[in-house]
Amino acid sequence: LPGLPAEDDASLSGLFCACPFENASHYQERVVQLAALQGVISGRRSKLGGLVDGVEETMAMCLSDLGVGETAVVCALDGGAHFRSRMASFGFTPGVSVKMMQNYGCGAIIVSLRGTRVALGQGEARKIGVTRPQ
Amino acid sequence: MSSGGEKVITVALAGQPNVGKSTVFNMLTGLSQHVGNWPGKTIERKSGTYQYNGAAVRLVDLPGIYSLSANSLEEQVARDFIIREQPDVVAAIVDAATLERSLYLVAELVCLPAPVVLGLNMMDVAEREGIHVEPHVLEAALGLPVVPMAATRNQGVRELVETIDALVHDPLRYMPRRPEIRQDHQAVLGEMESLIAGHIQPPYPGDWVALKLLEGDAEVTQMVESCLPDDRWEQVHALLMQHEDAILAVAGGRYEWIERMTRAAVKHPRAGQVTLTDRLDRVATHPWLGLLVLASILGLVFWLTYTIGSPLQALLDAYVVHGASALTRHILAGAPAWLVGLLADGVVAGAGTVVTFLPILVIFFAILGLLEDVGYMARAAYVMDRFMHAMGLHGKSFLPLFLGFGCNVPAVSGARIVDSPRARLLTIQLAPLVPCTARLAVVAFLTPAFFGWSAALVAWGLVLLNLIVLALLGVGIDQFVFKGAHAAFIMELPLYHIPNGRTIGLFIWQNTLAFLNKAGRIILIVSVIVWALSTFPGPGLENSMMGWLGEWLAPVGRLMGLGWQPMVALVTSFAAKENAIATLGVLYGASEHDVGLAATLAASIPPAAALAFLATEMLFIPCVATLATIRQETASWRWALLNVALLLVISFAVGILIYQGAVLIGWGV
Numbered sequence: 001l002p003g004l005p006a007e008d009d010a011s012l013s014g015l016f017c018a019c020p021f022e023n024a025s026h027y028q029e030r031v032v033q034l035a036a037l038q039g040v041i042s043g044r045r046s047k048l049g050g051l052v053d054g055v056e057e058t059m060a061m062c063l064s065d066l067g068v069g070e071t072a073v074v075c076a077l078d079g080g081a082h083f084r085s086r087m088a089s090f091g092f093t094p095g096v097s098v099k100m101m102q103n104y105g106c107g108a109i110i111v112s113l114r115g116t117r118v119a120l121g122q123g124e125a126r127k128i129g130v131t132r133p134q
Numbered sequence: 135m136s137s138g139g140e141k142v143i144t145v146a147l148a149g150q151p152n153v154g155k156s157t158v159f160n161m162l163t164g165l166s167q168h169v170g171n172w173p174g175k176t177i178e179r180k181s182g183t184y185q186y187n188g189a190a191v192r193l194v195d196l197p198g199i200y201s202l203s204a205n206s207l208e209e210q211v212a213r214d215f216i217i218r219e220q221p222d223v224v225a226a227i228v229d230a231a232t233l234e235r236s237l238y239l240v241a242e243l244v245c246l247p248a249p250v251v252l253g254l255n256m257m258d259v260a261e262r263e264g265i266h267v268e269p270h271v272l273e274a275a276l277g278l279p280v281v282p283m284a285a286t287r288n289q290g291v292r293e294l295v296e297t298i299d300a301l302v303h304d305p306l307r308y309m310p311r312r313p314e315i316r317q318d319h320q321a322v323l324g325e326m327e328s329l330i331a332g333h334i335q336p337p338y339p340g341d342w343v344a345l346k347l348l349e350g351d352a353e354v355t356q357m358v359e360s361c362l363p364d365d366r367w368e369q370v371h372a373l374l375m376q377h378e379d380a381i382l383a384v385a386g387g388r389y390e391w392i393e394r395m396t397r398a399a400v401k402h403p404r405a406g407q408v409t410l411t412d413r414l415d416r417v418a419t420h421p422w423l424g425l426l427v428l429a430s431i432l433g434l435v436f437w438l439t440y441t442i443g444s445p446l447q448a449l450l451d452a453y454v455v456h457g458a459s460a461l462t463r464h465i466l467a468g469a470p471a472w473l474v475g476l477l478a479d480g481v482v483a484g485a486g487t488v489v490t491f492l493p494i495l496v497i498f499f500a501i502l503g504l505l506e507d508v509g510y511m512a513r514a515a516y517v518m519d520r521f522m523h524a525m526g527l528h529g530k531s532f533l534p535l536f537l538g539f540g541c542n543v544p545a546v547s548g549a550r551i552v553d554s555p556r557a558r559l560l561t562i563q564l565a566p567l568v569p570c571t572a573r574l575a576v577v578a579f580l581t582p583a584f585f586g587w588s589a590a591l592v593a594w595g596l597v598l599l600n601l602i603v604l605a606l607l608g609v610g611i612d613q614f615v616f617k618g619a620h621a622a623f624i625m626e627l628p629l630y631h632i633p634n635g636r637t638i639g640l641f642i643w644q645n646t647l648a649f650l651n652k653a654g655r656i657i658l659i660v661s662v663i664v665w666a667l668s669t670f671p672g673p674g675l676e677n678s679m680m681g682w683l684g685e686w687l688a689p690v691g692r693l694m695g696l697g698w699q700p701m702v703a704l705v706t707s708f709a710a711k712e713n714a715i716a717t718l719g720v721l722y723g724a725s726e727h728d729v730g731l732a733a734t735l736a737a738s739i740p741p742a743a744a745l746a747f748l749a750t751e752m753l754f755i756p757c758v759a760t761l762a763t764i765r766q767e768t769a770s771w772r773w774a775l776l777n778v779a780l781l782l783v784i785s786f787a788v789g790i791l792i793y794q795g796a797v798l799i800g801w802g803v
Binding site: 077081082083084085086087088089090091093094095096101102104106107108110114115116117118119120121123124 | 200201203205231232233234235238265349350351352378381382384385386389402411415419421512516519520529622623624625626627628
């Protein structure tokens, strides 16, 4: 990149903070690094896991993979700060138990958590990592 | 107001959406409400007053929000108000039936300086769902006053007022238990607090700023960056980079707090119990049964519009508007002709347009208010989401667009229910493409004249054409202007509850008043301008500026096989769509009600040109009332005029395509 002292880690992270969208690849790298540390890289995508006890023994999957009536525990939230903060305000935080109410494989799903029902798009549901006790 | 020198107490009403906050607000303030906008924002700001112990209390209704992050303009507005304007008390309304979720906002509110009173609303709904909440236990846990309420039954509202008053007079009583960041991040928070200590200007509380920094709040981050010395900011920034996932610790800490607060106070029904909402949702959110339910409701809306709205509109037009116009002429007999014309045809006709809109508007607002209050609106949005996705819209945009079939004005103002600003704008831009009753009336009158027995098919095709253009334009704007970037679709499906007449009544009243106040005024002014344009210099429409504009458009008309008269009719339909017929009547020398007009038109316009005219009329620029509403809702003439330009190009292009296509295949020329 022209005009960017790439060796300097601090300035790189400064750039990342100033324009998070332009620097998505850097962000993704970080996510992968962190996920690798946590040791829960699933076949399809990396997830930030390890926040719930016993994650290593269970299989990591995403919310959209759950069938109707199944219950799972949220273990990771992918996506930017804005997305995660929005999800958190709707109750999606690591450790929360989620029950799938409606999922036809396409179109928005309905889940029940913390005493409310929430509808969310498939794309959003794929960014939420869950674990299901085996 | 009553006692001049005394300080007016300000209470902010906060709460998540669907907790019955507006019912509480309506119960307390009634018709004393003032509806405006938050300074510099297009978000509605409602305030009102109520009397208690002889003193006036100002109640400010904050927007319904899920948290106090700066994720949306609403959230920003709400927290700016609490921090900067420092209300005496914040009354936080929560839903007893969904306490865990609705306490999330309270977890944020108790970290701000203003004392909080908790209105534990919807106790009745909670009981019905089998959820039992102990207000006293909750009060002891939270350390703040808790008032059990069922606002729709007017229960607990008075107690809320008393509790607010008690807290205002004895603020030391307020000792809330505040949530803490999750254990593993407490050291980081402490480090952050000491890093920024002494640099944060009041009224911002330092510990709150530190927490928001860790949450990754863009607005607070920017503020801190601007008031810290560079080297200190570097340290803060490095700390933030190390703890990018701190938001989860902050949010997790809040939910841990909620769990502790509610553990003893809330008893849930045993798992597996099927509630009323469960049963209703099995149908209402089912992929095709849900569509069926929605279709029936919409059918009912149409039926009401046609059986009540349209006849009322016709009655108002015949008696009130024409009566007022005749009365004006009678009173002004002997006055100069231009003055009579200005008042009778400009002002009275303009005011008449506003008045005749009222029946349909009231019906739509009533249904909108009812569906919203019952909790069905979120289901309608959910069911339609699949279909709206291709246009980059969410299900919520469907309802306002559908309202457009009645009248484009409520469609544009109904777009308020869409929460992403971009989707709201797109919905507003697309709304004028929905054929309204006025355009359908023109089509219903003209198609039999031109197409005889196949009229119904042609009319149906024209409606379909509008919807296809709408979909294509939506996809186009989404792909090329917004580049397909979608806002996250996440929406709460609230529990169903029994509607409250007062809430719906006030909803109708406020929206109608807003229409009369803002859009009505613009309609009146533009109607006078349109009258002047179609009168001067005269005599007759063909010698007016409007007539010249039509003639000036004649070259475009020729491409569609049309003479200057239909072009003038198109131009006058800007005032009101149904004007097209009246204008054609004047220009072809027949009155609107004369059966001769249909025959005259059929004789002078070939079918291909007639089809081009009808298609253009259907897609033509929004009428004055719609344009005024677009201006009001987007708070900018830029978007209103862009819409005019867009539809002008589209309507003429489609008209020309149809006629030239017909010429090419040799049909109807």
